[in-house]
Amino acid sequence: MTTNRRKPPKFTATGKITLTALSLIGFVGGWNLIARQENQQAQANEPVQVPTPVISASPLPPTATPWPTVAPLAELPPIPTLAAIQSLPAANPAVAINPVSNVELAPIQLAPLPTLAPLPAVPQAPPPPPPMPVMPAGNSNRSGGS
Amino acid sequence: MVSQSKSTAHSDLRTILDVLLVSLGMVGGAVAAVAGLWLWFDYQASPDNSFLALFSGWLVSLLPVTAQSYLTRQTQVMGLPLTAHTSAYWYMARAGGITAYLLLWASTVWGLLLSTKVAPKRVPPSLAYGIHEYLSILTVLFAVLHATVLLGDSYINFNVFHLAVPFIAPYEPLWTGLGTIGLYLTVALVASFYLRKHIGQRAWRMFHYLTFGAYLLALLHGIKAGSDSDLLVSMLLYWVTGFSVLFLTELSIYRHLQKHFKWK
Numbered sequence: 467m468t469t470n471r472r473k474p475p476k477f478t479a480t481g482k483i484t485l486t487a488l489s490l491i492g493f494v495g496g497w498n499l500i501a502r503q504e505n506q507q508a509q510a511n512e513p514v515q516v517p518t519p520v521i522s523a524s525p526l527p528p529t530a531t532p533w534p535t536v537a538p539l540a541e542l543p544p545i546p547t548l549a550a551i552q553s554l555p556a557a558n559p560a561v562a563i564n565p566v567s568n569v570e571l572a573p574i575q576l577a578p579l580p581t582l583a584p585l586p587a588v589p590q591a592p593p594p595p596p597p598m599p600v601m602p603a604g605n606s607n608r609s610g611g612s
Numbered sequence: 613m614v615s616q617s618k619s620t621a622h623s624d625l626r627t628i629l630d631v632l633l634v635s636l637g638m639v640g641g642a643v644a645a646v647a648g649l650w651l652w653f654d655y656q657a658s659p660d661n662s663f664l665a666l667f668s669g670w671l672v673s674l675l676p677v678t679a680q681s682y683l684t685r686q687t688q689v690m691g692l693p694l695t696a697h698t699s700a701y702w703y704m705a706r707a708g709g710i711t712a713y714l715l716l717w718a719s720t721v722w723g724l725l726l727s728t729k730v731a732p733k734r735v736p737p738s739l740a741y742g743i744h745e746y747l748s749i750l751t752v753l754f755a756v757l758h759a760t761v762l763l764g765d766s767y768i769n770f771n772v773f774h775l776a777v778p779f780i781a782p783y784e785p786l787w788t789g790l791g792t793i794g795l796y797l798t799v800a801l802v803a804s805f806y807l808r809k810h811i812g813q814r815a816w817r818m819f820h821y822l823t824f825g826a827y828l829l830a831l832l833h834g835i836k837a838g839s840d841s842d843l844l845v846s847m848l849l850y851w852v853t854g855f856s857v858l859f860l861t862e863l864s865i866y867r868h869l870q871k872h873f874k875w876k
Contacts, residue, residue: 477742496707
């Protein structure tokens with residue numbers, strides 16, 4: 467009489483496939499959750515954009531005063547700008563004073579200052595008049611009176 | 613004499629079959645590796661027109677329209693397709709790391725349940741051992757995935773040496789290095805399953821105690837180098853898993869001392 471011994475159950479391919487599938491589902495699910503959490507954080511950190519108000523032009527009433535139009539300004543000449551020279555700081559006191567700046571400014575060409583014309587020569591002052599003689603007392607040539 | 617020659621011929625045939633199977637396995641593995649590399653470079657050269665894109669597009673077209681739109685939204689959320697500056701690599705690395713850690717925890721806990729005889733007695737030893745072994749294999753696979761996808765991330769720019777050599781990574785070199793050592797230890801522990809007959813039961817058992825070291829390194833790597841460690845969910849996960857392993861380890865030591873010193 468033979469007895470059929472049951473073979474001990476092993477961890478079969480079905481079990482391995484099931485465990486692998488569960489691990490993969492966990493991995494993809496974790497990936498999705500992490501991505502969602504990062505996107506929510508990124509949206510929360512974005513600065514709040516104030517919606518620009520939309521101004522709709524309302525039609526002018528027929529009795530509105532027509533505003534005078536302003537003539538366009540004449541084309542202005544371009545504002546002169548200083549040319550930047552990218553160079554090593556030379557022995558330039560401007561660069562030495564401002565070490566942060568690494569752009570050497572071009573020397574400003576100023577127009578020569580007007581010089582004052584010499585003052586006209588002052589005429590010589592006339593000589594002072596001679597002093598008046600001092601008259602004695604009682605002797606006086608007085609005219610008039612008797 | 614006849615039976616001896618028959619058994620010799622039988623063993624020779626088995627040896628030839630073994631060699632053939634191993635060779636087929638190696639050739640198959642090499643073909644799979646070359647095919648994987650070709651698919652990867654083909655995708656990188658032109659993501660929209662690659663074989664992977666066309667095949668996945670064909671698969672998606674088999675689904676209903678609502679499922680297609682849902683799948684498209686989900687792939688956009690997850691950072692797909694895998695272009696140069698996508699964050700999908702970083703997300704995959706984090707998800708792969710957490711999955712590998714949970715598989716390592718499950719394998720360690722299952723092994724402790726077996727050794728402390730807390731595991732249900734209805735689970736046959738061969739089945740229990742098979743689950744324990746397969747969980748550790750999956751741990752290694754997902755840990756390798758966790759490290760490999762970092763090669764595609766353009767934010768930190770890991771290279772192969774940063775991943776393979778401990779303590780030289782550009783991101784948290786100390787804690788990343790501990791994770792690298794933990795992975796190598798886990799690979800060695802899995803390999804020891806197949807070398808047990810050659811190294812002996814006692815030596816295998818002593819070597820197997822290094823599992824606690826591998827688990828501790830993975831836990832430290834996750835807590836210190838993980839970018840999700842500040843989240844409450846992650847902290848709870850580390851506390852629960854860490855304490856469960858600690859509790860079962862103490863129970864195992866107690867049972868061992870109880871048996872050794874014949875405590876009641």
